[in-house]
Amino acid sequence: MQQLVGATLLRFLDVVSGQIENLKRSLDMRQVEEFMNAIEQARKIFVMGAGRSGFVARAFAMRLMHLGYDVYVVGETVTPRIGEEDLLITISGSGETTSVVNISRKAKEEIGSMLAAITQNENSTLAKMSDVVVLLSGKNKYQRDEELSSIAPLGTMFELTALIFLDGLVAELMNLKRLTEKDLEKRHAVLE
């Protein structure tokens, strides 16, 4: 079994490296800038995602809190009413996740909040209704590429790409706001 263990895992790491190269080439920096502006200008920020994209959304929200933003996760306990001057950031590979699409529609139509979507599907319902879209390449959930399916099943490549991209954005925001690691640490929870 020992050789098998090495083989698939190392192959996966190469695929991720390739994906990062892919991201470097394909990221539209104007989209990134629009996204950063939306974050900077929002009164409150709300994040949302389903399944593993939801964990990526929460990992990003935690860093936004460390950076000093007023940020909330849709569905968590202390999340208040969203308002017109607030931003809803959604993470969905397909851009068609039922809850994410419905909640986004509600935020836009009933409240007038701004929507920013991180997705790999620019033709999705979510992308079309959002004010800001950051398009990330990743395997499309409904596309069947034999090798990729067996090594990075379902939304794996999108979720990893989204987390890496958003952690890079945190570095940008730290730089923009002249914050150091010590500033983030001051807000980091200690009761854990």
Place this chain on the structure above:
Amino acid sequence: MQQLVGATLLRFLDVVSGQIENLKRSLDMRQVEEFMNAIEQARKIFVMGAGRSGFVARAFAMRLMHLGYDVYVVGETVTPRIGEEDLLITISGSGETTSVVNISRKAKEEIGSMLAAITQNENSTLAKMSDVVVLLSGKNKYQRDEELSSIAPLGTMFELTALIFLDGLVAELMNLKRLTEKDLEKRHAVLE
């Protein structure tokens, strides 16, 4: 601002690529194999982590469920009593997170469960008490490397490395169990 946006983000992506190369060289495949054996032999699997490591733990737990394992997240609603033949997987960069160390001690001493730790600190309390340890290189939380601190603050590099490693392990387990993406999809939640 446009050039700034490009610079830090692209630099971050290079740092992550470097970290993946680092992981390829430094991963101890005997540790990986021991970890896979522990997963295969457990009756039930429990996962735990605090903060962003907790989101990584949950992303991994979700995939273990998709792979057909009987898996639970410590602290979630339907998580039952852990038993002697069960495995507790913990994720902690420092290996010193209060709740993770205390819960691990309880599982080991009071119940006799098996412990597997994913950490970057082999001298930590958690690593020392665990039956299986997978050591991941990452920035040490308490080490102050000027450039890395400003681009990948706090546990960022460990958390990303842990998610990438565990997603690679999912590929290994799919291969080992001869599962296809379709098999995983059959268990993937649709109410979301």
Place this chain on the structure above:
Amino acid sequence: MQQLVGATLLRFLDVVSGQIENLKRSLDMRQVEEFMNAIEQARKIFVMGAGRSGFVARAFAMRLMHLGYDVYVVGETVTPRIGEEDLLITISGSGETTSVVNISRKAKEEIGSMLAAITQNENSTLAKMSDVVVLLSGKNKYQRDEELSSIAPLGTMFELTALIFLDGLVAELMNLKRLTEKDLEKRHAVLE
């Protein structure tokens, strides 16, 4: 302030006592029996609720796990795909909560799962689409009774009534299945 402290709190306790009397008179035991049968016959049970009704749903799910049922919370980490022979239990005072209605519709129309709703609104979208409905009296969210509003705001009375009713149902299920507290304790989480 001391007398004030006493007054409103004691008045609230009287209102809750009155509500329990109200529940005893108004509960339709045929609905309760149908609900118990749905629980007994389901292969897997899924529960869902938004906000404080979501906490009530999770408190009930935890007890169903203690009773030995195969139960999951919609949106939690290890929740698998719902199937045709499964039951979705929803808790919503108004019966109109966006996510609860949309998820229920998906479970019914796309999967063919059974729906059971705990609500105070028998004319709601949720009640109308559900196979089993348990109607609980409570203050209607949109009704404005001066005194009640100031002492049990928003969904308070429904949420309390739902938790009390469901804990009473747990007693029924223990009795039906001839389970003792010791049986429940064996499944109760210890890693907490």
Place this chain on the structure above:
Amino acid sequence: MQQLVGATLLRFLDVVSGQIENLKRSLDMRQVEEFMNAIEQARKIFVMGAGRSGFVARAFAMRLMHLGYDVYVVGETVTPRIGEEDLLITISGSGETTSVVNISRKAKEEIGSMLAAITQNENSTLAKMSDVVVLLSGKNKYQRDEELSSIAPLGTMFELTALIFLDGLVAELMNLKRLTEKDLEKRHAVLE
């Protein structure tokens, strides 16, 4: 089965009514006042509980947010570092839950935060280390009263009592702060 359904459930409702009478007689209003003062004087409020007591803690935290307090749940995504002028509210029937005791000790000894415990065990580790204690009668987890065990197993009676008490306290706080249901509704989440 129909008669059985009626019997146990109605008996449970009587037990809860009796418990509310019991609470009216046994509540120490000086403890309640101290608890309200601690809430009013805190800069930030943190709440914590394990299992079903954790759901009660979150239901209370949600209402504190509706009332306008700056409140967080230990372990949730956007929860910041606790400080010296902050209050940690814990809910634990036994007052001995591992995580709750350890986190409270950390908040007190390392940070110097104020501790308020809602418990039924005045001799517990938690009660002894807390600055404010509200003692609620309920079945002691480790006491074995034959009938109560079979109708309100484990922490049921404490959890119900805690939720009812805390919802009564919300009424007190509304009254104290001259807030109406409309004020609460303005902060109530709509994305759900």
